[in-house]
Amino acid sequence: QLQLQESGPGLVKPSETLSLTCTVSGGSISSSSYYWGWIRQPPGKGLEWIGSIYYSGSTYYNPSLKSRVTISVDTSKNQFSLKLSSVTAADTAVYYCASESDPTCWGQGTLVTVSS
Amino acid sequence: DIQMTQSPSSLSASVGDRVTITCQASQDISNYLNWYQQKPGKAPKLLIYDASNLETGVPSRFSGSGSGTDFTFTISSLQPEDIATYYCQQYDNLPALTFGGGTKVEIK
Numbered sequence: 257q258l259q260l261q262e263s264g265p266g267l268v269k270p271s272e273t274l275s276l277t278c279t280v281s282g283g284s285i286s287s288s289s290y291y292w293g294w295i296r297q298p299p300g301k302g303l304e305w306i307g308s309i310y311y312s313g314s315t316y317y318n319p320s321l322k323s324r325v326t327i328s329v330d331t332s333k334n335q336f337s338l339k340l341s342s343v344t345a346a347d348t349a350v351y352y353c354a355s356e357s358d359p360t361c362w363g364q365g366t367l368v369t370v371s372s
Numbered sequence: 373d374i375q376m377t378q379s380p381s382s383l384s385a386s387v388g389d390r391v392t393i394t395c396q397a398s399q400d401i402s403n404y405l406n407w408y409q410q411k412p413g414k415a416p417k418l419l420i421y422d423a424s425n426l427e428t429g430v431p432s433r434f435s436g437s438g439s440g441t442d443f444t445f446t447i448s449s450l451q452p453e454d455i456a457t458y459y460c461q462q463y464d465n466l467p468a469l470t471f472g473g474g475t476k477v478e479i480k
Binding site: 291293295302303304305308310316318319352356357359360362363364365 | 373406414415416417418421427459461463466467468469470471472473474
């Protein structure tokens with residue numbers, strides 16, 4: 257059974273780049289037909305899709321964040337990553353990685369706070 | 373972009389009550405709709421997939437219906453452990469996902 261785990265800094269300064277990694281276990285990130293995604297949830301608010309990457313490396317981003325988001329995959333480490341540039345306090349949220357092809361499969365989430 | 377309008381945003385009901393949440397898509401999404409339950413500090417948990425299919429292990433008091441643009445999620449008999457926020461999510465244009473705004477369910 258697939259398991260996902262987010263990792264990365266819990267505190268990022270304004271204007272800097274937020275970087276998170278999701279490690280996939282229990283299966284290969286290169287499995288065909290799998291989309292791997294990032295979703296975030298500001299404190300007390302709803303869920304927002306950030307973007308995703310296909311096993312082949314094709315990427316898809318939320319238009320509202322597209323100019324600041326990069327998602328990449330490292331098949332050798334069975335990981336995919338999120339970079340969000342020029343962050344502000346509005347980017348403070350719990351960030352989840354998920355297998356979009358298996359809606360049961362989410363990481364536990366990691367809180368990232370943007371503050372100086 | 374597909375927008376999902378979920379209502380109500382919150383509700384309060386008594387144990388044993390029937391609870392209904394609705395979700396409307398801005399365009400036809402066939403049955404490409406999931407319902408999730410989220411408890412504080414936890415990741416969302418899938419309850420219903422393909423609009424009406426109960427995920428394995430989920431109690432039968434949870435159900436979903438609808439297709440096209442209008443969907444309904446029902447808890448037939450509210451239990452104390454059902455206190456949570458519920459979200460609909462469309463995946464008609466996967467990998468782009470859209471979530472409803474959420475419904476916070478409380479016990480009266």
